[in-house]
Structures are given as structure tokens and as C-alpha cells.
Amino acid sequence: MLSRLSLLVLAVTLPVIAHAADRPVLNVYTHPSFAAEWGPGPGVKEAFEKQCECTLNYTVLNSGGDILQRLRLEGASTPADVVLGLDTATMETALQTGLIAEHDRSLEALDLPIDWNDAHFIPYDWGYFAFVYDTEQLPEPPTSFDDLINSPDDLKIIIQDPRTSTPGLGLLLWMHSVYGEEAPAKWAQLNDKILATTQSWSDGYFSLFMNGEAPMILSYSTSPAYHMAVDKTDRYQAVQFEEGHYLQVEVAALVESSQQKPLARQFLDFMLTPEFQTHIPLKNVMYPAIDLGDDLPSVFNRLISPEHTFFLPPAEVAGQRRQLVNDWLDAMTR
């Protein structure tokens, strides 16, 4: 019965398969916000294919976590040559799979708030985690964690769950960096302010924040750039916290089992050139990983510039994550 069923399904979908593969193909695993029609993906593909005599192929997985998951499931037989879209929270786990090769690239062009000399992963964009607020609902937002915790009870915020979301984990690490041992106690105090802890950033942003349910949401310091440049509104702004902000870096890496290593390395080099990076600011809504000079859209000059940057080495994050999440759960359900 099943074979009959699958035959039927095959018959309907088979015409989709159509490939012309005389040029080498570079397979890149990435996530939707990069590969979407309006994301940097299409522009990058066009620019790279002009100079590489190859075909650049994206396989789109739901998130950085899913890219890693797919890589683990496929093991050494993975067709991926490059993975693009992991972040500092998933780097260490990716490294432990043994499926990531050293890149051997020069990282001189990099322009990040921290020094970066990782042998395996190359950043392609970065940003800070920050609270974005609605200026119409909340003209005077709290300007520090302490301020937020001590604000009146009717101020509500939306955060994401560190168990299922990257920014959610970012906030956990951020609070940990600011408060250290005291963090769980501070979380317990913050609990009253939290309207919802959503599974993903999208759930919170779309269903809650944009419906006006709460005036503040955990997001990125670069979010307002999109609203200002594309939506043409100054209504949504990020608030700069006095304690400093936690850094988020998105990275790409070469896959060990790749049959196209020279081509993949060429792509990683290309990644740190203006032809790639000019697509980042407004299409990925993050800071470019190199200095673009005047090519950086002007709205980026109107974003917050934190005085202090928090960043925990990926290995440390991997080692502590489970404990931190458990402490958080205890604090929030006490």
C-alpha cells in the first residue's frame, strides 16, 4: 500500500527534478532570512557566480540549529560544502561534531567589536542583543537592567525562551554576564515584567509586539534600521542599556568532507569582500563584518552604540549552557 502511495506521489512531483550540472556546484546550507528572495542570498549568488564559473546552491533550513542538526544527521556523507548561518551559541557544538574544517583564511578584513581569530569559523555579520521598544506606547523606556527590574509593574516585556531560541539564549548569557552569581535572583525579580516567553523571535515580534501587546521586546540593536530604512518609520527604537550589550556573531565554515574545498575557500574569501557584505546591512539587518565605509546605509549611524560589549567564548557557552538554563528554569518557576 505504501509503495503504491509513494509511487503516486512520485508521479506527481517527479517533473520537478531537472538539473543541468556541467559546472561545479557549491552547496551552501543556510537559513531562510539569508536565502529569502529579499535576503542577501540571491544577490550574493549572482555576484559569486560571476567570478567562480560555478553554480551556488542554497539548501534552506529553518535556523542555525537546524543547519547543525542536519549536518550531524548526515555526518561525513553530507553534500554540504559550506555552512552559513551558525552563531556563537552553536559554534562549539558544530566543532565537536568533527565535521568542520579549518578555513586557513586571512581574517584581516574583519571589523568586529571584539578580536576574532578562530581557526574554523568566519564571521559574516554581527549585532547586539537589545530591547526594542515602541516609542508611542513607551516614551521613556528603562535604560538599564536595574531600571527595568525596578520599573512600575504595568511595564511588560516580551522575551524568547532560551531553550528554543537564539536571542532567548542571548538574553540568558547577557544577564549572566551582567550579574554573574546574582543572575537567577534578578531573573526572579524580572519575572513580573515578562508578559510572554515565546518559542521564537518571530512569534513574539509578529503575534505580540506588532499587535501592541507589550511595548518592549527582546530583539537586535539593528532591528530599528529596517523599520527606519524600509518601513520609513522611527516608531521602533532600541534602548541602550548602561551595563553594556551582549554580542551576536553569525558565522560560516568549511565542511570537512567537502569535495570542493578550493571553491569553498574561494567563497569564504568572497564573503569578506564588499560584493558580499553590501548585501548584509539592509537585507540581513545586521552590521557587516568588514568596514564598508560610506557604503554603510546612513540609518546604521542612528543605531545605539553600546559602551561595553559582553561576549563569552563559544567553548565556555557550550560548557555552561545547560546549567544556566536549569538555573533560569528554577528561578522562573519557583
Next chain:
Amino acid sequence: MILVALGLGSMLITAGGLDLSTVLGSRYLRGVVWFTVWQASLSVLFSLALALPVALALARYRHFPGRSALLRVMELSLVLPTIVAVSGIIGVYGRQGWATGLLTEWLPGHGWNLYGINGILLAHVFFNAPLAARVMLQSLEAVPPSRLRIASQLGLRGWWLWRSVKWPALRPVLPGLSALVFTLCFTSFAIIMTLGGGPAATTLEVAIYQALRFEFDFPQAAVLAVIQLLICGSLWRLVFRQRLESSLLPHRQFAHAVPLKPWRAQSALSGALLLMFSLFLLLPLLAIGIRGLPALLALDASPTLYGRLLPATGRSLMIALPAGVGSVAASLLILASANKAKNSILKAIPTTTGYLPLIVPPLVLGTGLFLLLRPGLGNHAQGWVLVALINGLMALPFVIQVLRGPLSSLDGHSRRVAYQLGILGWYRWRWIYWPLLRRPMALGLAYGIALSMGDFGVIALFGSPGQPTLPVLLYQQLGSYQVAAAAGTGLWLLLLLVFIFGLLSAIGRPPAHQTRSRLPETTLEPKHA
């Protein structure tokens, strides 16, 4: 069917041994199991409590304007993508929602808060009460007219009518219905997290996601999946053992309704109830419409907007149509083999496997299948076939529900007559089964297609080759700040689902004169609810 077992099996093998003590030993996980069971039980209670009076009222009034539209909307709520529905619910009952606004005006200081168990229950009732009412309505409509006539002649009313006519009709479907709603709420995920208010509201499915996607802890995920399987599985076993499930979604419907005269107060009450229920279902849909309409109507954005929507719709249909057709075909085969089997254990196997996809978390199933089929997954097209296959599998429980009644309702007498007349093979199918199955098959197909259209989880796991289906497009837009466009896509998807249900319901409607003229003695006339 085997797919389910294989998927779970390969996951278990990859996971190695099972260590249940890790779960029982952890305060957090014990809490998760407890909360999951608790919220699912409450959701069942509230859903059925609302569904019962609604079904009774709908059964009492068979002709009023908008009745069939209301029935269509009731079918719809089950298949709406959760993020779209949740956004609609928040638009009505959230802190800035319409209903909350009204409430504040009338009753300042009411203390209503959507976030927490309130929101979870509200959303679960929104999704499940219409389904439950729909099923109950069908059982009530299946009460033989002779019984109703006698009840009417005896002047039975109120408690006595309920005791002698309605309760016997409803009793057999309640256990299966409760189990179905319980399972749906037990495995609920995005709703719980968006509306739950915090990590205190965590279900097993969330914990499985966490273990699988974030901690890459296969053994943990497998243990949790097995616990889920044990709890829901034993519930279903209980239902099967009672042999009460067989008439869930029964079919026997009769041409002439016997009106039981309601008293005036009752009819006012029922009218009010139906009105409230319609508002309860329609307001969130209206909120979705109002949010999405500007994007769909905006003329300047139209070329790119529809340039994305239309191809995505095509791709979605390409997966959903085979998934729908496949699930209907598979359901028919499962039911046929169940009907033929003599042995009661053999009989239970196909039906049990039909329910498994409800209980096994799709993520676990997908991951297991991926592990299993990986070497053979050469290209995207095969990935898409797999997506269609899993979508079809996930629709099975619902399609089986819809088809079971009519297929087994063919009585011995009709079958004997058909046999004596030598109506076999194709003719038997064409003249005996088809008139009976035409409408349920259309409804089953609609469920199959719609469930697959709204699916995001499975396709996200297998990855799409850059070209999004509708739900993937929705999530892409959500992920890149295109809030207005995403609202438009959500509305588009909603309209498409309405269209599919409407179209298939129209196709399923047999031309009245045709069915009546052939084999009048043997065919039960299907009548529209």
C-alpha cells in the same frame, strides 16, 4: 504505517538505550509531564462543555440562515496554521484586543489576563470545540427518525428527551472524542509557548523540541517521545477496549428531520448561544482579515507580493494535493482491511496505526525517517515527496475519522441485496459505496489537503530548495521584519483554506435527483449537514 514504526525505531536505535529514570528523577521534567496532562485534561473539559450545547442547538435548528457557513467555519479552525490563529486570538482577547477593550469599558479592573492558563485554554477551545461540536452534531443527526417521532408523540422534553434520545446518541462518541481532543492538546506546542506566559507552562512536546533541536540530546528526546506515546497510547487503548470508538463520526443521516418543538425560552437561549459561538469563532478570523487586508490590497506592492504568493501557492498545492489524495486512499485501505479482518486483534492493528501519527511528535518521526532514508535522499524532489508523505500520514487520523462511519454503516441487508443482484467489483463501488462515500471523501480530502497546506514543521526539517511553500514564505517574512506582508500571507492562506473547504464541499454534494433514483431500497440517502 510501517513508516511510523520505522521512524520511531530508527530514532530509538540512534538514541541507544532508554533511561526513564532521567525523566522521573528530574523535578523539571516531572513538572512538565504533570503540566501537560493537566492542561490537556482541562482543555478537553472546556472544549466538550462548550461543544455539547452548541451541537444540541445546531441539531435542534436545522434551517437557519448561515448554518452551513457556520459549519464550514467549524471545519476550518482545526487546520489554521497556529501562528496565524494565535495572532487572531491575541487581536481579540489580548491586552490590546477588541474584547478586552470592551470588557475594560464595562468592567474596569476585571483582571482578565490572556497570558497563562487562560490563554492556553482559550486557544485550545477555539481549535477543538468546533471539531467536537461537529462530531457530536453528526451523531445527533444520526438518530433514526422513528425514534424521534415516537419521542415527539410522547411529548418528551427536557431531561426525558435527553435521557432517552440524545444521551444514547452521544455516549458512544464521547470517549473517542475526548481522547482525540486530549491528544491534540497534549501535543500542542507553539500555542503553549506564545500564550503560556513563561517556562512554567511547558509541555512534553516543547521539551522534545528542546532536546532535539537545541541540545542535540537524542536519548532524552527519545525518552520523552516514549513517555508521550505511553500516556496518549494507553488512553487510546482504553477507548479501543471499550469498543466505543467505532462510531466516532457516524454517517447515517436521514432525509427528513423530525422537528421537536422547542419551548420559547429554549429557542432564545439556543439562538444566543449559537450567536456567541459564531462570534467566538469569527472574531479572531476577522482580526486576521483586518490585519492582512492592507497588504493584499496595497496596489503599489502587488506585483512583488503576488509574484511571491502565487508560486508559493503552486508549490504548496503540489505537496498538499498528493498528501490529501494519499491520505484518503490510505484511509480507505486501512478501513477496508479493518472491516475484513475477523480476528479482533488483527482488526485493531490498522486502526491503531491510523492514530499513531497523532501521538508521535512529527519532529521525532521526521528525524527518525531522515536518519533511515538519508542515503537515498539524493535531491530536493525526493525530499518533497517525503514531506508530502509525512503530511499525508499526519492527516490520517482525521481522514479516518471522517470516512469510518459511512464505510462501516453499510448494513448487512444492503450488502446481501447487492450480492444477490450480482453487483460486484467496480459496480459495487460505483453504485453502493460511492454515493455513501462521496461527501465524506470530499471532506476527508479537504482535511488532508488543508492540514498539509498549513504544515510548517515537516517541511522545515527537510529543507526547501530556496523556493518557499506558503507557510515557509510566511515564516521567511516573519523572520525578516516583513510584518505586514506576513499578515497578508496569513490571510491569503486562510482564504485559500476557505476556498478548498467550500469547493470540496460543493463537489461532494451529490446531485439530489441522481442518488434518489438509483437503488432506492439499498442506498441510504446522504443528506447534508
